Amino acid sequence: MSVSTLAPPPFLSRERTIAGAGFNRWLVPPAALAIHLCIGMAYGFSVFWLPLSRAVGITAPVACPADMGFIAGLFATACDWQISQLGWMYTLFFVLLGSSAAVWGGWLETAGPRKAGLVSAFCWCGGLVISAAGVYLHQIWMLWLGSGVIGGIGLGLGYISPVSTLIKWFPDRRGMATGMAIMGFGGGAMIGAPLANMLMQHFAGPTSVGVWQTFLAMAAIYFVFMVVGALGYRVPREGWKPAGWTPPAASANAMVTHRHVHLNVAWKTPQFWLLWAVLCLNVSAGIGVIGMASPMLQEVFGGRLIGLDLTFSQLDAAQKAQIAAIAAGFTGLLSLCNIGGRFGWASFSDRLGRKMTYAVFFVLGFALYALVPTTAHMGSVVLFVLSFCIILSMYGGGFATIPAYLADIFGTHMVGAIHGRLLTAWATAGVLGPVLVNYLREYQIASGIPREAAYDQTMYILAGLLVLGFVANLLVKPVAEHLYMTDDELKKAGKLAAQSKEEKVHADFEDFEEEAKDGTAGAGRASTPVARGATPVALAVVAWLAVGVPLAWGVWITLQKAVILFR
Structure with missing residues (x-):
């Protein structure tokens, strides 16, 4: 293969996420957790219901006229929403999660987890931004569309984005691997709910309950974590297996x-x-x-x-x-x-x-x-x-x-x-x-x-x-x-x-880069694989701390509340 034909695959392609030799598979679970801990806030969205139910009245809800119709209620700006109306977002979350995962699950397998994770980040965080505008303009349909529909699509893609990848990285511990990531979805509300309460208290004032500002702040925080998580995804090459692990016999x-x-x-x-x-x-x-x-x-x-x-x-x-x-x-x-x-x-x-x-x-x-x-x-x-x-x-x-x-x-x-x-x-x-x-x-x-x-x-x-x-x-x-x-x-x-043709091109390109560094480009590439250095352990430690510290904070806050139960 000539040097002129060697070109890296597009940055967001699945081929670009194929890990090289020496990659530490323990970097993948924290990448998955970074996304799941953010989208898991869907479980904690009820923390916004009471403040939103008095977004107009601020101190007490302003009731809508009894004869106001459903359509008029979608655009009403002079009266407050009922919690039953807001609760539809919770239903939309999980209906859209399942639906989007079903519709785009096949696409994810070919597009790869990086692209799916980034789309999830734009949908979930973009939905929060649209919801913030909905609260500011007092249009409930914008909340349903923003966080409910668009955010729900982000939930589905973010939820399934690491599953296939983790199972392939941990064939020896499939349950543990998926458990680590999906644990984050359950823990998202433990971090997000107290964070949202703190932000609402900070932004609240005589003319605002602080929700739209909180949506924008959380969208910014979540976007950073989700993008970093998506960029951290790597997939193993076909045929990869953990060192020292032998697959069990087919009849076992x-x-x-x-x-x-x-x-x-x-x-x-x-x-x-x-x-x-x-x-x-x-x-x-x-x-x-x-x-x-x-x-x-x-x-x-x-x-x-x-x-x-x-x-x-x-x-x-x-x-x-x-x-x-x-x-x-x-x-x-x-x-x-x-x-x-x-x-x-x-x-x-x-x-x-x-x-x-x-x-x-x-x-x-x-x-x-x-x-x-x-x-x-x-x-x-x-x-x-x-x-x-x-x-x-x-x-x-x-x-x-x-x-x-x-x-x-x-x-x-x-x-x-x-x-x-x-x-x-x-x-x-x-x-x-x-x-x-x-x-x-x-x-x-x-x-x-x-x-x-x-x-x-x-x-x-x-x-x-x-x-x-x-x-x-x-x-x-x-x-x-x-x-x-x-x-x-x-x-x-x-x-x-x-390896597929694209994977071979990617491998050849990586090998050429390695050889170019030591002046051996083009010499005996087919006969001997190029050794690459292992991922630094410090990088894995930093990655785990980035998701572990917020999760530990959420657990601590939750334990403090749970202690009341046994007093």
């Missing part, structure tokens, strides 16, 4: 394949839809509880949380404020369990196996959901809290384990795209779970059932969902032999173990 575990299924085939298999049901049912049960955790604790235990033998309805305003603070600690503790479960259960699945791990989720989850009403009637706050802590750890663990489960069943080459399609289960659960819990609660209270008993039937129904999930997981079998891609199909997909 029938549930772990060493071959690959194409996206267009995978989503039509029974295994895909069984795993879709597994994720949907596990998430429906968990997300329904997350949305009602705070009111559930308050209504179930009432005055007993502060040592009074009174129901929730019998408490005065000051007493309700006291138990609301305790419930906030409960919510924070559940967030920690959600995060810990994402890393802990996913790592545990590397030893136990993915199918068995999900079986534990469903069996143990069923027992705990069924036990919750009993612990409530016993008046045991500790057992009640402990049950939900384990439930939420398994909810988070389900998210982190499913990418590795997909890689086990369908292979690694298109797992990012397959995972994207599967996330439509999350979008479905994001509607099913909260609606099921909220409407059942309202129906039972309207029927005259006391508030402290209004959740009993709900818990039993959620336990029933987990039984269905257990059956779906039980039915998951290895993919039929004829559905795997042949070597010819792998060649056409550009996934053959030998």
